[in-house]
Amino acid sequence: MSGKARYQTIGVAGAGAFGTALALAAARAGRRVLLWARDAETVASLRDKREAPRLPGARLPDAIEPMAEIAALAQAEALILAVPTQALRAASELLAPALREGLPVISAAKGIEQGTGRFTTQIIAEALPQAVPAVLSGPSFAADIARGLPTALTLACADAALAKGLAEALNSSTLRIYHSNDPRGVEIGGAAKNVLAIAAGIAIGLGLGESARAALVARGFSELRRFGEAHGAQAETLMGLSGLGDVVLSCATAQSRNFAYGQALGQGRSPTEAAGGKLAEGAFTASVLVQMARAQEIDMPIAEAVASVIAGTVGVREAVADLLARPVRAEN
Numbered sequence: 001m002s003g004k005a006r007y008q009t010i011g012v013a014g015a016g017a018f019g020t021a022l023a024l025a026a027a028r029a030g031r032r033v034l035l036w037a038r039d040a041e042t043v044a045s046l047r048d049k050r051e052a053p054r055l056p057g058a059r060l061p062d063a064i065e066p067m068a069e070i071a072a073l074a075q076a077e078a079l080i081l082a083v084p085t086q087a088l089r090a091a092s093e094l095l096a097p098a099l100r101e102g103l104p105v106i107s108a109a110k111g112i113e114q115g116t117g118r119f120t121t122q123i124i125a126e127a128l129p130q131a132v133p134a135v136l137s138g139p140s141f142a143a144d145i146a147r148g149l150p151t152a153l154t155l156a157c158a159d160a161a162l163a164k165g166l167a168e169a170l171n172s173s174t175l176r177i178y179h180s181n182d183p184r185g186v187e188i189g190g191a192a193k194n195v196l197a198i199a200a201g202i203a204i205g206l207g208l209g210e211s212a213r214a215a216l217v218a219r220g221f222s223e224l225r226r227f228g229e230a231h232g233a234q235a236e237t238l239m240g241l242s243g244l245g246d247v248v249l250s251c252a253t254a255q256s257r258n259f260a261y262g263q264a265l266g267q268g269r270s271p272t273e274a275a276g277g278k279l280a281e282g283a284f285t286a287s288v289l290v291q292m293a294r295a296q297e298i299d300m301p302i303a304e305a306v307a308s309v310i311a312g313t314v315g316v317r318e319a320v321a322d323l324l325a326r327p328v329r330a331e332n
Helices: 017-028 040-049 070-075 085-098 120-127 142-147 160-170 183-205 210-230 241-250 257-266 271-275 281-295 301-311 316-325
Strands: 009-013 032-036 064-067 078-081 104-107 132-137 151-156 175-180
Touching (some): 032 070, 040 064, 085 281, 104 120, 132 183, 183 257, 183 281, 210 281, 210 301
Parallel strands (some): 032 064, 104 132
16 A cells, blocks of 8 residues: 555644644645644644744645644554654653554654764654654755745655655655655754754854855765764765755755854854754754764764854854864865
8 A cells, every 4th residue: 555545644743833834745745634732822823823823824724633632643644743852752752642553753853862862763762662763854944845845855764665655645746755764864964964054154154255164064064974874874865865955955044043053153142142042953963963973983073163162162263263273184
């Protein structure tokens, strides 16, 4: 049975901008969508107004059913977890009693858990042992997906047939879903590119120019590739949508929260001020990414510089000066 025929009801846990955008995309693909949010007021507003507050102009079709009742997710044939990485374990544990055995659970988060160094599918495997973990990532802004602008993502699962079926279920004329059996590569691309986007933003915030940004992106991608290879990621995954593709998007515009965060740091704002009340996943990922790299002696100087700036141990100009003073190495 094809994915289009099998996965008729999709659950989406998390009614923020990205979760709502994915709910809209699933509805366009012909799915019935159960959109769960913990906040009852948010759910009531979504039901009454049929508008997404964080996605101006986006209206919820009848196929999307906002809900606050966890038990209703038992109807889902697949679940997308659209919550930040650092909240993923708590959300999984909260939802666990309602989810059936063998349910595909797809992480839409891009990060690594602090304290444990776990990737998102590992968190799901630990907190939802009855589930089959998968991950969805790639170059995408919630606003673009919500508006139905052409977007392409990668859905990965260790079970290649399951990844293919889930991709078929979510595929539509405006959202192209490619499938992969390399969830680790997809996760590493999504997590590391956020840290790299902060570095690119810092360069622009400091006024170093486009040439500096291009150099940072290219050398930063080499860091991402080294880290990925050390953790068993497939080279084609790192060069694909969820690796290089996401790097290109996130390092190019302040529409990326991580780039905007880095740009604010480069302009002299403190890490708290730079966040501006918005979530930049890379700010949480940088330190754990560096810790994991050091443990395996992986050279990641750009990630090290970003982590040091966020921790407040060095200033942005000092961090950049340190990078420029590093010995020249062979290009790879």
